[in-house]
Structures are given as structure tokens and as C-alpha cells.
Amino acid sequence: MLQAIPFDWQLRLSKRAKRPRITISSRGKVELVWPHRLSQRHVPHMLHEHTAWVLKQLDALPKQKQQNIKPPHVIALLGIKQTYDVHYSDVKGRFQLAEYDASLTLSGDLRDREALRQTLMKWVKNKGHEHLKPWLANVAQEMGVAYQQVSIRLQKGRWGSCSAKKNISLNAALLCLPDFLVRHVLIHELTHLKHLNHSSHFWQDVALFDPDFKKNRWLLKQYTKDVPPWLTQQFDVGFDGALEEDI
Ligand SMILES: [Zn+2]
Numbered sequence: 001m002l003q004a005i006p007f008d009w010q011l012r013l014s015k016r017a018k019r020p021r022i023t024i025s026s027r028g029k030v031e032l033v034w035p036h037r038l039s040q041r042h043v044p045h046m047l048h049e050h051t052a053w054v055l056k057q058l059d060a061l062p063k064q065k066q067q068n069i070k071p072p073h074v075i076a077l078l079g080i081k082q083t084y085d086v087h088y089s090d091v092k093g094r095f096q097l098a099e100y101d102a103s104l105t106l107s108g109d110l111r112d113r114e115a116l117r118q119t120l121m122k123w124v125k126n127k128g129h130e131h132l133k134p135w136l137a138n139v140a141q142e143m144g145v146a147y148q149q150v151s152i153r154l155q156k157g158r159w160g161s162c163s164a165k166k167n168i169s170l171n172a173a174l175l176c177l178p179d180f181l182v183r184h185v186l187i188h189e190l191t192h193l194k195h196l197n198h199s200s201h202f203w204q205d206v207a208l209f210d211p212d213f214k215k216n217r218w219l220l221k222q223y224t225k226d227v228p229p230w231l232t233q234q235f236d237v238g239f240d241g242a243l244e245e246d247i
Pocket residue numbers: 188192197198
């Protein structure tokens with residue numbers, strides 16, 4: 001006879017899963033995802049076989065929890081002076097995002113934090129396309145410079161870049177900064193079209209359009225700390241579904 005399983009667990013039948021797997025949520029909820037078509041008579045055996053692994057993961061949880069980043073309830077896009085309330089709805093299926101006025105509703109399997117985060121990031125990226133592209137075009141016109149292409153990314157650790165081929169890349173997270181700092185970054189990148197360096201000539205040209213650039217550079221560093229972690233880091237490290245073992 002099999003011994004009792006030393007942790008709480010739930011069985012979830014899945015039509016999509018090809019193989020059984022165990023997932024552990026950040027809150028320590030253990031789920032056995034079982035392919036719909038597979039006979040359930042091996043369930044106890046599978047759990048026993050993986051007990052040591054599950055206990056090890058559960059043991060490691062408190063450490064990971066400190067790094068957890070909660071899904072936001074408010075998103076402030078200072079750059080475009082918009083604040084959104086975020087609502088969540090726990091439903092089966094792929095994530096959907098509905099935007100209505102200043103309110104966002106995310107529907108999906110809320111345990112899948114990474115999918116949730118990806119959905120939000122995609123939304124921010126779309127906002128970047130919508131607002132940063134025309135913004136850059138306007139500032140470029142004002143400065144009398146021309147670039148080739150612009151790409152909107154959510155790259156870590158940099159606000160923008162400009163290549164020798166005159167392609168500009170902007171971080172969609174710029175929208176979380178106040179508009180004068182977005183402008184500061186745009187001017188910086190556009191000035192690289194003339195100077196692909198940070199020489200004194202570069203800064204002289206920056207100053208023509210951004211006389212307060214020194215102060216703005218300092219402010220940019222301060223505001224960078226306020227960019228929501230879910231945009232720049234993984235959120236809910238060890239989030240539901242991340243700790244998976246194929247069995
Ligand atoms: Zn630069």
C-alpha cells in the first residue's frame with residue numbers, strides 16, 4: 001500500500017497536456033496536470049515518485065517569495081498623462097486584454113503569472129508604437145534630423161539606442177516617465193544621428209534642444225527607480241507554472 005502524500009495537491013485534467021506534470025505556485029499550491037486521455041490509475045504512483053522534488057521546491061519557496069512582484073492594479077503612463085486601473089478576471093483559456101477608457105481588464109488563468117506579465121508587456125509595447133513613434137518623428141522634425149527605422153522594445157537597462165545605420169530603438173517603458181524626460185531621451189538618441197559618441201560636440205548639440213539636459217539626466221536616474229518592476233524584471237519569480245517537472 002502507498003503511503004500518504006505529505007503535501008496538499010490537486011488534480012487538473014488537461015486536454016492540451018501531452019504528458020503529466022507537476023506545477024507549484026508561488027503560494028505553494030501543488031497541482032498535478034494530467035492529460036485528459038491518460039488513465040488516472042497511475043496518479044498516486046506519480047505523486048510518490050516526485051515527492052522528494054515537490055518537498056524540495058516547497059522548501060525553497062519563502063526565499064523566492066521575497067522577489068515576488070505583484071501584478072499591478074494601477075499603471076501610470078506619465079509620458080502620455082494616462083493612468084489605468086487594472087482589473088483581473090480568472091477564467092480559463094488564453095489571456096485577453098480589454099481596454100476601455102482608463103481601465104484595463106485582463107482575463108485568463110491568473111495562476112499563469114508569466115503569461116499575465118507578457119500580456120501586459122505587449123500592451124505597453126503597443127502603447128509605445130502608438131505614442132513614441134509619432135513623438136520621435138515630431139522631435140526629429142524639430143531638430144532637422146532624419147533616421148531610418150524605429151523599433152519599440154522592452155529591453156532591459158537602456159532607454160534607447162541609435163545605430164550607425166541610423167536606426168533608433170526605444171524602450172516602451174519610456175512611457176512611464178514624465179513627458180519632459182521622454183523628450184530628453186528622444187533628443188539624446190536623435191543627436192546620435194550626428195555624433196555616434198558622447199563627445200563634447202554631442203553634448204553641445206543636445207543642449208540646443210534640451211538646455212536642461214544635465215538636470216534631466218540626473219532626474220532620469222531617479223525616475224528609473226520608479227519604473228514598475230514587472231516591466232523590467234520577471235514577476236513572481238517561481239510564479240505558478242514556473243516550477244514544473246515533467247513526469
Ligand atoms: Zn548616448
